[in-house]
Amino acid sequence: MMRFALEQCRQKGCYKLVLSSNAKRARAHAFYESLGFERHGYSFRIDLDQVPG
Amino acid sequence: MNPTTYNFAYLDEQTKRMIRRAILKAIAIPGYQVPFASREMPMPYGWGTGGVQVTASILGPDDILKVIDQGSDDTTNAVSIRKFFAKTAGVRTTTRTGEATVIQTRHRIPEAPLHQGQVLVYQVPIPEPLRYLEPRETETRRMHALAEYGLMHVKLYEDIARHGHIATTYAYPVKVDGRYVTDPSPTPKFDNPKMNECAALQLFGAGREKRIYAIPPYTQVASLDFEDHPFEPYRHDAACALCGATASFLDEVITNDRGTRMFLCSDTDYCEAQRGARRAGGRLARTCERRRAVTDAAPVQIRKATAADIPGVLALYAQPELDDGDVLPVDQAVALFERFGRYPDYTLYVVEQDYDIVGTFALLVMDNLGHLGAPSGIVEDVVVAPARQGNGIGRP
Numbered sequence: 001m002m003r004f005a006l007e008q009c010r011q012k013g014c015y016k017l018v019l020s021s022n023a024k025r026a027r028a029h030a031f032y033e034s035l036g037f038e039r040h041g042y043s044f045r046i047d048l049d050q051v052p053g
Numbered sequence: 054m055n056p057t058t059y060n061f062a063y064l065d066e067q068t069k070r071m072i073r074r075a076i077l078k079a080i081a082i083p084g085y086q087v088p089f090a091s092r093e094m095p096m097p098y099g100w101g102t103g104g105v106q107v108t109a110s111i112l113g114p115d116d117i118l119k120v121i122d123q124g125s126d127d128t129t130n131a132v133s134i135r136k137f138f139a140k141t142a143g144v145r146t147t148t149r150t151g152e153a154t155v156i157q158t159r160h161r162i163p164e165a166p167l168h169q170g171q172v173l174v175y176q177v178p179i180p181e182p183l184r185y186l187e188p189r190e191t192e193t194r195r196m197h198a199l200a201e202y203g204l205m206h207v208k209l210y211e212d213i214a215r216h217g218h219i220a221t222t223y224a225y226p227v228k229v230d231g232r233y234v235t236d237p238s239p240t241p242k243f244d245n246p247k248m249n250e251c252a253a254l255q256l257f258g259a260g261r262e263k264r265i266y267a268i269p270p271y272t273q274v275a276s277l278d279f280e281d282h283p284f285e286p287y288r289h290d291a292a293c294a295l296c297g298a299t300a301s302f303l304d305e306v307i308t309n310d311r312g313t314r315m316f317l318c319s320d321t322d323y324c325e326a327q328r329g330a331r332r333a334g335g336r337l338a339r340t341c342e343r344r345r346a347v348t349d350a351a352p353v354q355i356r357k358a359t360a361a362d363i364p365g366v367l368a369l370y371a372q373p374e375l376d377d378g379d380v381l382p383v384d385q386a387v388a389l390f391e392r393f394g395r396y397p398d399y400t401l402y403v404v405e406q407d408y409d410i411v412g413t414f415a416l417l418v419m420d421n422l423g424h425l426g427a428p429s430g431i432v433e434d435v436v437v438a439p440a441r442q443g444n445g446i447g448r449p
Contacts, residue, residue: 001404001447004355005416009430012418017430025374031447
């Protein structure tokens with residue numbers, strides 16, 4: 001699945017493939033790292049349904 | 054059962070002869086409503102007394118009977134009538150469309166094409182297509198005699214004037230053999246095209262209204278329309294949640310108080326056959342795989358998702374790690390999925406193994422002005438079925 005996604009992106013000339021994963025999901029992180037994904041920077045988020053406009 | 058005290062298929066022979074004469078006349082004049090002396094039956098009007106009398110008159114000991122109600126073999130009306138004939142005629146009954154010689158139906162035509170030698174018996178509540186436009190029987194008869202159907206066209210035209218299209222979705226009037234305007238009983242207009250050049254004999258019985266009409270095999274049946282507003286067969290923008298069929302007539306089923314709904318094939322036999330074919334296909338693939346002795350696991354295949362896959366994809370999303378196990382209703386999900394198609398490059402993929410959807414992800418290729426215009430790939434909603442996690446489905 002993920003190799004297929006990588007191949008698709010390569011063919012389309014993408015310079016990177018990104019995804020975000022919850023900090024708690026250690027198994028998912030191990031899986032992505034085993035495929036060559038690296039932890040890169042921080043992903044910032046703000047939950048819009050909890051912050052007053 | 055003692056044959057001397059009980060009539061085969063309930064009706065007495067004289068009544069059957071009278072009904073058969075009406076049927077023969079109806080076949081000779083396709084689409085014409087033939088009056089007949091409808092009998093009291095051991096069921097109330099509206100439960101298919103017309104259809105039952107026609108079936109009783111044509112049934113022979115070698116026939117195999119199927120009865121459907123709104124496409125289903127399992128509803129009260131269908132089960133009662135099937136049992137009635139199993140008891141009074143001792144005929145074999147079946148739920149398989151292809152196997153039956155006589156099919157009595159309420160409000161549907163089976164999805165599987167009918168073949169020569171089969172008879173489809175419709176239960177008809179109101180046989181007169183002009184009745185709601187002209188209440189007097191003498192007048193409607195005169196209109197039929199003169200083939201004066203302007204009133205029906207005005208009715209369809211008024212639909213267009215009011216709604217912009219012909220809004221009649223069931224009991225959509227047809228012209229049989231270029232002559233009589235006929236009511237296809239309240240079947241959905243989805244079924245109208247199946248009546249045209251149908252290989253089976255179609256008989257219509259209206260018990261309360263005392264009318265029988267017929268469409269012989271291979272007769273032209275045209276749905277009324279206009280040159281600039283041609284007949285459009287009804288289509289659902291959904292797939293059956295059980296078998297994935299997109300080409301069948303679907304029932305909408307509300308599944309909870311929040312209005313969550315799902316779509317299911319109305320033809321239960323067709324739905325079962327589709328599911329059987331998928332299972333058989335899965336078995337075949339597995340057998341081939343074993344013969345090649347490459348690996349124990351069936352191969353996984355990654356392909357673009359279609360609307361038919363949405364129920365399967367939602368089932369994968371329904372694991373607690375993702376959105377606490379909550380998922381969108383199927384129709385909303387399908388509507389959003391169709392929006393994917395309007396993005397330049399946004400695709401939902403599914404991974405199939407053994408004809409089951411075992412994994413899914415969405416891939417967006419986003420254009421950039423930076424990085425010399427090289428796009429970015431973004432993966433979202435990566436899910437593998439819990440039972441198959443750790444089997445390497447996510448890797449290929």
